[in-house]
Amino acid sequence: MRYINNELEGKNILITGGAGFIGSALAFYFQENHPKANIYVLDCFRNDETFPSGNLKSLGHFKNLMGFKGHTICENINNTQAMSRLFEKIKFDYVFHQAAISDTTVLNQEIVMQTNHDNFLHLLELTQKQGGVMIYASSAGTYGNSPAPNRIGEGEVPENVYGFSKLCMDESVRSILKSNPQAPIIGMRFFNVYGAREFYKSKTASMILQLSLQAMHNKKVRLFKYGEQKRDFVYIEDVVQANVLAMEAKKGGIYNVGSGKARCFNDIVERIKHHLGEFEVEYIDNPYTFYQNHTEADISLTIKDLGYSPRFELEQGIDDYMPEIRAIYAREKKCF
Numbered sequence: 001m002r003y004i005n006n007e008l009e010g011k012n013i014l015i016t017g018g019a020g021f022i023g024s025a026l027a028f029y030f031q032e033n034h035p036k037a038n039i040y041v042l043d044c045f046r047n048d049e050t051f052p053s054g055n056l057k058s059l060g061h062f063k064n065l066m067g068f069k070g071h072t073i074c075e076n077i078n079n080t081q082a083m084s085r086l087f088e089k090i091k092f093d094y095v096f097h098q099a100a101i102s103d104t105t106v107l108n109q110e111i112v113m114q115t116n117h118d119n120f121l122h123l124l125e126l127t128q129k130q131g132g133v134m135i136y137a138s139s140a141g142t143y144g145n146s147p148a149p150n151r152i153g154e155g156e157v158p159e160n161v162y163g164f165s166k167l168c169m170d171e172s173v174r175s176i177l178k179s180n181p182q183a184p185i186i187g188m189r190f191f192n193v194y195g196a197r198e199f200y201k202s203k204t205a206s207m208i209l210q211l212s213l214q215a216m217h218n219k220k221v222r223l224f225k226y227g228e229q230k231r232d233f234v235y236i237e238d239v240v241q242a243n244v245l246a247m248e249a250k251k252g253g254i255y256n257v258g259s260g261k262a263r264c265f266n267d268i269v270e271r272i273k274h275h276l277g278e279f280e281v282e283y284i285d286n287p288y289t290f291y292q293n294h295t296e297a298d299i300s301l302t303i304k305d306l307g308y309s310p311r312f313e314l315e316q317g318i319d320d321y322m323p324e325i326r327a328i329y330a331r332e333k334k335c336f
C-alpha cells in the first residue's frame with residue numbers, strides 16, 4: 001500500500017540502519033512503491049563484537065536485504081569522516097535515520113551516547129546543509145515508567161541510557177525547531193514494534209515473535225508474573241506508514257508512533273493460541289529492577305499533523321505476521 005502520491009522520481013533516499021528491522025522494511029517499501037527513487041541503505045552490519053551481556057554490538061544482517069536492488073553501503077555512522085565524504089558525493093533528499101544501538105540493556109553509556117546522539121547530530125548537520133529532510137527514530141524509551149498515556153512533552157523521564165540518548169536527540173531537535181519551526185526534521189517515537197525482518201534482533205526481538213517461537217518449539221512460554229504488563233504494540237506496516245507520511249510534514253516535530261492502545265502479554269498469548277492451539281504458560285519472577293509496566297502512545301498529534309491512521313490492532317497484526325513466523329520457525333528450527 002502506497003501512502004503518498006509523490007512518485008519520488010530521481011530522489012535520493014538514504015536509510016541508515018537499513019540492514020536492521022525497521023530500516024529494511026522502509027527500503028522494501030520504497031523499492032516496491034517508488035521504483036523511480038534512488039534508495040541507499042547504509043549499515044555497519046554485524047561482526048563478532050559483543051557487549052558484556054553477550055548480545056551483538058550491531059544487529060544488521062544481510063538476509064534482511066535479500067531481494068533489495070538499490071545501493072548498499074557498509075559503513076559505521078561513528079566514522080564521521082566517511083559520512084562527510086558520502087554526503088559530498090551524494091545529495092540526499094530524504095534521510096531515514098534508523099542506525100542506533102537499539103538494545104535497551106546496553107550499560108556502556110559512552111558508546112550509546114556517541115552512536116545514538118552525537119553522531120545523529122553530525123548526520124543531521126550534513127542533511128541540513130544539503131537542504132534534505134531528516135526523519136529519525138526516537139523511542140518510547142524516552143518516557144521511562146511515566147504514567148500512560150504517553151504524551152509528547154510530558155513525563156519524559158528515561159530509565160536507561162538508551163532512552164536518555166533518544167531524549168537527547170529530541171531535545172537537540174527541539175532547540176533547532178524553536179528558532180526554525182519549519183525545519184524539516186521529524187522525530188518518530190516508536191513504541192513496541194513487531195513484524196517481518198526482526199528475527200535477527202534475537203533476544204531484543206518483539207515478544208510476539210519470541211513467544212510464538214517458544215510456543216512452537218517448547219509447547220510452553222514464560223512470562224513475567226502475571227502477564228498483565230501493558231505495552232503499545234505497533235505493527236511494522238503502521239511504522240512504515242508514519243515514516244512515509246512524515247516526508248510530507250508541513251513542519252518539524254516529534255511524534256509518537258504506536259497503535260494508540262495498550263495491550264498486555266496475556267493478550268498476545270491468547271492470539272498466538274488462536275493460531276497454534278493450546279500450550280502451557282509459566283509465570284516467573286521478574287528479575288529486572290527497571291521494567292516498563294504500562295506504555296500507551298497518545299497518537300492524537302500524529303493523526304492531526306501527519307494524517308497517520310494505524311490499520312492494525314494487535315490481533316490483526318499477529319494474524320498478518322503469523323505466516324512469516326511459521327516460515328521463520330521452519331527455516332531456523334535448528335537454532336532453537
Ligand SMILES: NC(=O)c1ccc[n+]([C@@H]2O[C@H](COP(=O)([O-])OP(=O)(O)OC[C@H]3O[C@@H](n4cnc5c(N)ncnc54)[C@H](O)[C@@H]3O)[C@@H](O)[C@H]2O)c1
Nearest residue numbers: 017019020021022044058059060076077099100137190193
Ligand atoms: N524496534 C522497536 O521496537 C523500536 C522501538 C523504539 C525505537 N526503535 C528505534 O528504531 C531504530 C531501528 O530499530 P530496529 O528495531 O530496526 O533495530 P535494529 O537493531 O534491527 O536496526 C538498527 C540497525 O542499525 C545498525 N547500526 C547500529 N549501529 C550502527 C552504526 N554505528 N553505524 C551503522 N549502522 C549501525 C545495526 O546494524 C542495525 O542494522 C533504532 O534507532 C531503534 O532505537 C525501535
